Structure formats: C-alpha cells, structure tokens
Amino acid sequence: SAVISQKPSRDICQRGTSLTIQCQVDSQVTMMFWYRQQPGQSLTLIATANQGSEATYESGFVIDKFPISRPNLTFSTLTVSNMSPEDSSIYLCSGRQGSEQYFGPGTRLTVT
Amino acid sequence: GDSVTQMEGPVTLSEEAFLTINCTYTATGYPSLFWYVQYPGEGLQLLLKATKADDKGSNKGFEATYRKETTSFHLEKGSVQVSDSAVYFCALRSDNDMRFGAGTRLTVKP
Numbered sequence: 001s002a003v004i005s006q007k008p009s010r011d012i013c014q015r016g017t018s019l020t021i022q023c024q025v026d027s028q029v030t031m032m033f034w035y036r037q038q039p040g041q042s043l044t045l046i047a048t049a050n051q052g053s054e055a056t057y058e059s060g061f062v063i064d065k066f067p068i069s070r071p072n073l074t075f076s077t078l079t080v081s082n083m084s085p086e087d088s089s090i091y092l093c094s095g096r097q098g099s100e101q102y103f104g105p106g107t108r109l110t111v112t
Numbered sequence: 113g114d115s116v117t118q119m120e121g122p123v124t125l126s127e128e129a130f131l132t133i134n135c136t137y138t139a140t141g142y143p144s145l146f147w148y149v150q151y152p153g154e155g156l157q158l159l160l161k162a163t164k165a166d167d168k169g170s171n172k173g174f175e176a177t178y179r180k181e182t183t184s185f186h187l188e189k190g191s192v193q194v195s196d197s198a199v200y201f202c203a204l205r206s207d208n209d210m211r212f213g214a215g216t217r218l219t220v221k222p
Contacts (some may be wrong), residue, residue: 042201042212044210099144101146101205103155103156103157
C-alpha cells in the first residue's frame with residue numbers, strides 16, 4: 001500500500017498570487033495524478049504527472065495555469081498560478097501502485 | 113467516453129437500516145469498478161473493488177457486485193452505523209483513466 005501526504009493541508013490566498021502544493025508518497029508509484037474537487041462536487045482530473053517530462057493535461061487545464069513537476073517516483077508538485085476565486089477548491093494528489101489507486105488528504109484552497 | 117452515474121442523494125438513514133447506493137456505468141471495454149469513501153475533512157479511501165464481471169467486492173460490511181448485464185455496481189450494507197456517515201464515490205478505470213461518479217452523501221442518525 002501507499003500513504004500519500006500533502007502540504008499545505010489548507011491555505012487562504014489572495015487573487016493574483018500562486019501556490020505550490022507538494023505531494024509525497026511513502027513508496028514508489030508508477031503513476032501520479034492531480035485532481036480538483038470543487039465544493040460538493042466529484043473529482044475532476046487535472047493532469048497526469050510524468051516523471052522527468054511534461055505532465056499530460058486534461059481538456060480545460062493548461063500548463064501555464066497548473067504547472068506540475070515530478071522529479072522522481074515518490075514526489076510531485078502542483079502550482080496554481082495567478083489565482084482567482086474560481087480556483088477555490090480541494091486539490092488532491094493520487095498515486096497508482098499496481099491495480100490500486102491511493103489519494104492524499106487534499107489541500108483546501110480558498111482564494112479571496 | 114466512459115462514465116459513471118451514481119445516485120446523488122443526500123441519503124439519510126437511521127442506525128441499523130439497510131443501505132443501497134446505486135451506480136451504473138458506461139464503458140466500451142472491460143473496466144475495473146471501485147467504491148471510494150470520503151470521511152469529513154479527509155481524502156478518498158478505497159472501500160472495495162471488482163475487476164471483472166460477477167466479482168463481488170466487500171469490506172467493512174459493505175458489498176458490491178460487478179453486473180455486466182445491467183452495467184451496475186450498487187453498494188449495499190445490511191446495517192449502517194453512525195460512523196458510516198461519509199460521501200461515497202463510485203468509480204471506474206479502463207486503460208489509465210479513472211472516472212468518478214458525482215458522490216452520494218450518507219448521513220446515519222442514531
């Protein structure tokens with residue numbers, strides 16, 4: 001199994017600023033993902049974080065707004081750039097190990 | 113594309129009541145099916161899964177059977193507890209993509 005931690009757990013940010021969220025897995029995972037969960041909504045996949053190369057983004061998400069890094073098999077970061085109130089959401093990191101997919105506790109972001 | 117449709121709720125039950133949360137899916141291939149649970153203030157935890165038709169996943173008294181003929185994966189529990197209060201997500205994975213349902217909020221009252 002894998003345990004995923006995220007930092008920060010929550011933050012309140014001003015519009016126009018950027019926030020970087022860190023995701024650490026306690027064991028190697030083959031794939032890592034970033035999801036957004038807006039209040040009362042389901043999960044939406046933002047991108048697949050690829051080790052050593054550019055992330056693969058889903059429709060509606062772009063690298064300039066959500067740059068992602070994955071320098072190794074256990075760590076990834078997601079930056080939310082030039083934030084607006086519409087970016088207020090929970091951001092979840094996820095890792096796949098074999099047939100199992102694990103999730104971090106989420107980062108609750110509020111943009112004022 | 114592949115998708116999951118789940119009973120949205122919210123669902124409110126008394127303790128020891130029977131629970132069913134409906135989930136149906138649309139997929140071109142042979143997906144694996146999952147139920148995840150999200151307790152207040154926490155991330156998603158895998159509750160149970162099934163990887164092929166007629167498989168039954170079970171955990172903590174919850175069960176779901178992969179029904180290919182009805183493209184369903186309904187979650188059931190015979191006797192819910194207050195501690196089962198959470199949001200439940202049905203999900204499918206085919207190839208590398210995981211798709212989630214809208215989530216069903218369950219509240220169990222003493």
